[in-house]
Amino acid sequence: xxxxxxxxxxxxxxxRRDVEHFHADLQAEIRARxxxxxxxxxxxxxxxxxxxxxGPPPTTPAMNCRSLVxxxxxxxxxxxxxxxxxxxxxxxxxxRVHRTGDTSVAPxxxxxxxxxxxxxxxxxxxxxxxxxxxxxxxHSVGRLIRDPLAQGGYIKILRSVADRVLVAADRSPPTMTxxxxxxxxxxxxxxxxxxxxxxxxLAPLPVPWHSRRAxxxxxxxxxxxxxxxxxxxxxxxxxxxxxxxxxRPILRGPHG
Numbered sequence: 001x002x003x004x005x006x007x008x009x010x011x012x013x014x015x016r017r018d019v020e021h022f023h024a025d026l027q028a029e030i031r032a033r034x035x036x037x038x039x040x041x042x043x044x045x046x047x048x049x050x051x052x053x054x055g056p057p058p059t060t061p062a063m064n065c066r067s068l069v070x071x072x073x074x075x076x077x078x079x080x081x082x083x084x085x086x087x088x089x090x091x092x093x094x095x096r097v098h099r100t101g102d103t104s105v106a107p108x109x110x111x112x113x114x115x116x117x118x119x120x121x122x123x124x125x126x127x128x129x130x131x132x133x134x135x136x137x138x139h140s141v142g143r144l145i146r147d148p149l150a151q152g153g154y155i156k157i158l159r160s161v162a163d164r165v166l167v168a169a170d171r172s173p174p175t176m177t178x179x180x181x182x183x184x185x186x187x188x189x190x191x192x193x194x195x196x197x198x199x200x201x202l203a204p205l206p207v208p209w210h211s212r213r214a215x216x217x218x219x220x221x222x223x224x225x226x227x228x229x230x231x232x233x234x235x236x237x238x239x240x241x242x243x244x245x246x247x248r249p250i251l252r253g254p255h256g
Contacts, residue, residue: 002175004030005042005165006065008085009112010075011142012048018145019071019112020044022158026069029162042069047081062088064175067168068107069161072125073142074116080189087186092173105171108164110157112142128164 007026011019023044034040043061062068062085076082086107093105109125111117126136136144136157144154 001038001041003043003061003065004040004169005067005069005108006061006085007042007044007069007071008062008076008082009045009071010047010073010079010082011071011112015142016048018142022071022110022141022145025158026162026165029158030165033162033166045082045085047079058178060085060088062086063092063177063181065089066172067165069110069165070107071110071112071141072117072121073113075113078190080186083187083189087184088176088181089173090187091180091184092176096171096173099174102171105168105173108161108168110161111136111140114140128160 005026007019007023009019023042027042030040030042043065045061068085068089070076070086089107096105097103109121109128111122111125114122136153139147139150141154141157144150144157147154
C-alpha cells in the first residue's frame, strides 16, 4: 500500500514515545479531514534493530509515499538511514521537476530538536510550519509535545503540518522502484564528531551541476545541492532513457 505520508526521524530511546504520539496526532488530524480510509494512513520510520553499517535498505517508504514528513534534529543528518530516506525523496522530487517544471514539492519539515541544527534550516522550517509569534523552533516540537502548558502552540503547529501534508500529497512526485535506487547517489551522513554547521535548504531547484574540482567555478553551490556529495556527477534516472509513448524528456540546461 502507498503511504499517504511517511514520518522520517532519528529519535531513539525514551524520545521515541514522543515521536509515536506525534505520528498518532498527525494521523488523527488527517483522518478528521479526509476520513478513515486506509489510503490516508501514514507510516512511521522504525530503524530499531537495523545495522547502520549494513548499507541502505532494499526498500523504504520514501520510495512511494505521497508526502515525506521529516523530523529535523542533529542526529537526523548523522543517521545513514535517515539521509538515505531524504536522498530517495529528493530524487523523486527532481524527477517531478524534470517532468513538469513544478518546483513547489518539498519534504514537510518539522523542527523536532533545534539543538545543533543550522539556523537557516530551523528558521525556514519554522516559518513554514510555525504560527507567527510562537517560540517555535526555539523550544522545538520535541519539547512542546511534553509541555502541558504548550499544548495550544503544539496543536497549531500540528494543524499547520497537516495542511502541508495535504498539499504535498496532492503533488506527489513519481514513485521509485528497487531498480531505480540503483542509480541513486545517496546523501552523505555527517560523522558523529562533526558539527552540523552548514546551511541546508531542500527546495528542489532545477539547477545544473557544477564540478568543485580545481579550476572549476567556485560560485556557491546551489541551495538544493547543499547536502550532496562534492564532485558527484549528475544522477542517472532510469525513466529518462525510456520515455513513454508520445512523450519526450524535458532537457534543462544552464538556462534553467
